[in-house]
Amino acid sequence: xxxxxxxxxxxxxxxxxxxxxxxxxxxxxxxxxxxxxxxxxxxxxxxxxxxxxxxxxxxxxxxxxxxxxxxxxxxxxxxxxxxxxxxxxxxxxxxxxxxxxxxxxxxxxxxxxxxxxxxxxxxxxxxxxxxxxxxxxxxxxxxxxxxxxxxxxxxxxxxxxxxxxxxxxxxxxxxxxxxxxxxxxxxxxxxxxxxxxxxxxxxxxxxxxxxxxxxxxxxxxxxxxxxxxxxxxxxxxxxxxxxxxxxxxxxxxxxxxxxxxxxxxxxxxxxxxxxxxxxxxxxxxxxxxxxxxxxxxxxxxxxxxxxxxxxxxxxxxxxxxxxxxxxxxxxxxxxxxxxxxxxxxxxxxxxxxxxxxxxxxxxxxxxxxxxxxxxxxxxxxxxx
Numbered sequence: 069x070x071x072x073x074x075x076x077x078x079x080x081x082x083x084x085x086x087x088x089x090x091x092x093x094x095x096x097x098x099x100x101x102x103x104x105x106x107x108x109x110x111x112x113x114x115x116x117x118x119x120x121x122x123x124x125x126x127x128x129x130x131x132x133x134x135x136x137x138x139x140x141x142x143x144x145x146x147x148x149x150x151x152x153x154x155x156x157x158x159x160x161x162x163x164x165x166x167x168x169x170x171x172x173x174x175x176x177x178x179x180x181x182x183x184x185x186x187x188x189x190x191x192x193x194x195x196x197x198x199x200x201x202x203x204x205x206x207x208x209x210x211x212x213x214x215x216x217x218x219x220x221x222x223x224x225x226x227x228x229x230x231x232x233x234x235x236x237x238x239x240x241x242x243x244x245x246x247x248x249x250x251x252x253x254x255x256x257x258x259x260x261x262x263x264x265x266x267x268x269x270x271x272x273x274x275x276x277x278x279x280x281x282x283x284x285x286x287x288x289x290x291x292x293x294x295x296x297x298x299x300x301x302x303x304x305x306x307x308x309x310x311x312x313x314x315x316x317x318x319x320x321x322x323x324x325x326x327x328x329x330x331x332x333x334x335x336x337x338x339x340x341x342x343x344x345x346x347x348x349x350x351x352x353x354x355x356x357x358x359x360x361x362x363x364x365x366x367x368x369x370x371x372x373x374x375x376x377x378x379x380x381x382x383x384x385x386x387x388x389x390x391x392x393x394x395x396x397x398x399x400x401x402x403x404x405x406x407x408x409x410x411x412x413x414x415x416x417x418x419x420x421x422x423x424x425x426x427x428x429x430x431x432x433x434x435x436x437x438x439x440x441x442x443x444x445x446x447x448x449x450x451x452x
Contacts, residue, residue, distance in 0.1 A: 074304070075416060077423040077430060078212075080205040084155075085187045086195030092152040093201040095208055097423065098138070100146035101433040102211060109133045109151070109207040115408040116203045121248035123264045124399050129156055133204055146431060151204045155197075168384035171394055173372040177383075196309040196402070199409045206412020209419040215433060218418065222280040222410045223252040224403040225365065228263050232256040237281055237361070250407045268400040273370040275310075276403040278410045280364055282418060285351060287359035289421040296355025297362075297421060304413040305366045310402050316364030317350025357421075366410050373398040 073081045077097045084091035110133055117131040118124055131153055138149030170176035175194035179186040187193060213220070223244035225232045232253040235243075244252040249264070251257035260276075267274045290297030298316060305314040313320075322330055325348075332344040332353075344353075344360055351362030373394040380392045399405065422428040 082201035209415035220282040313367035
């Protein structure tokens with residue numbers, strides 16, 4: 069089975085199943101000299117982990133990360149970084165009715181049809197639990213980007229038909245983690261919370277969307293056509309389970325704009341550098357970053373595991389099952405826990421392009437060459 073690796077130079081290869089022994093990933097291409105500890109990664113994992121509020125699954129996973137390789141004296145060595153997150157609260161019994169009767173709108177049937185087998189406990193490899201690996205790797209990517217002055221953040225901007233007004237980047241940073249919904253507009257967050265609870269009480273679920281933004285991205289990341297920044301970013305976001313749409317800049321609204329209204333005029337900044345007057349293009353023009361903030365939105369459909377009765381078929385017995393109920397521990401909505409996932413895929417995409425463009429040294433984060441230096445030692449990676 070392919071499709072388990074993301075990135076060109078900053079490569080993340082993941083493994084694990086929802087109810088397996090552990091989840092994990094290997095990061096290849098992280099430069100030497102980055103100060104890194106498990107706590108740096110754990111902070112984002114705690115934002116994604118289950119059981120953190122009443123509107124998330126009650127599965128009790130601590131999601132504690134363990135660094136197994138690639139670190140010496142608290143700094144990266146340039147060799148592959150191995151990360152492991154053990155599964156502590158897997159309960160597969162409730163999935164036995166669906167071994168040969170696919171849950172509606174899951175990957176049960178398609179996986180089984182393609183491979184002739186599957187790990188059915190908790191959805192196995194197709195479970196959103198796999199994103200714990202992406203968030204772990206994304207935390208490392210964020211640390212590298214911070215060295216270059218790149219900051220990014222996301223928040224839940226819509227649940228059902230409840231949409232938050234536009235917020236500033238400063239508001240994203242200040243308020244998005246202040247409520248269970250992870251919406252940076254507190255009044256809207258209250259409305260979203262109430263709506264989610266309504267669906268939860270009815271044994272149903274609801275969808276929503278996540279807004280993301282990155283500041284400090286330099287001009288020149290990306291390439292035309294198939295290696296464009298927008299294409300690679302779209303691949304990253306569409307890989308997130310339950311994603312049905314990705315957009316940047318004006319996104320879908322662009323179809324309502326005339327060329328004169330949508331086009332961004334140019335002017336000179338204080339240094340005499342050409343710069344767009346507006347940013348309707350979302351920080352990407354011709355597939356290449358313009359130096360303006362990159363922003364966009366990811367839409368996630370309602371969670372498909374719900375206790376309401378649904379219809380399925382049993383391919384082994386040939387029977388139609390009219391009252392299939394997915395009884396277990398599932399989220400009634402995905403965007404609140406999806407915020408760190410979106411941030412991580414944004415970070416992984418940007419750090420890969422930073423390395424490809426030479427903005428980050430692939431050997432050493434202090435910008436020095438990767439040649440052998442007798443003064444270089446893991447306990448002092450910056451040669452101070």
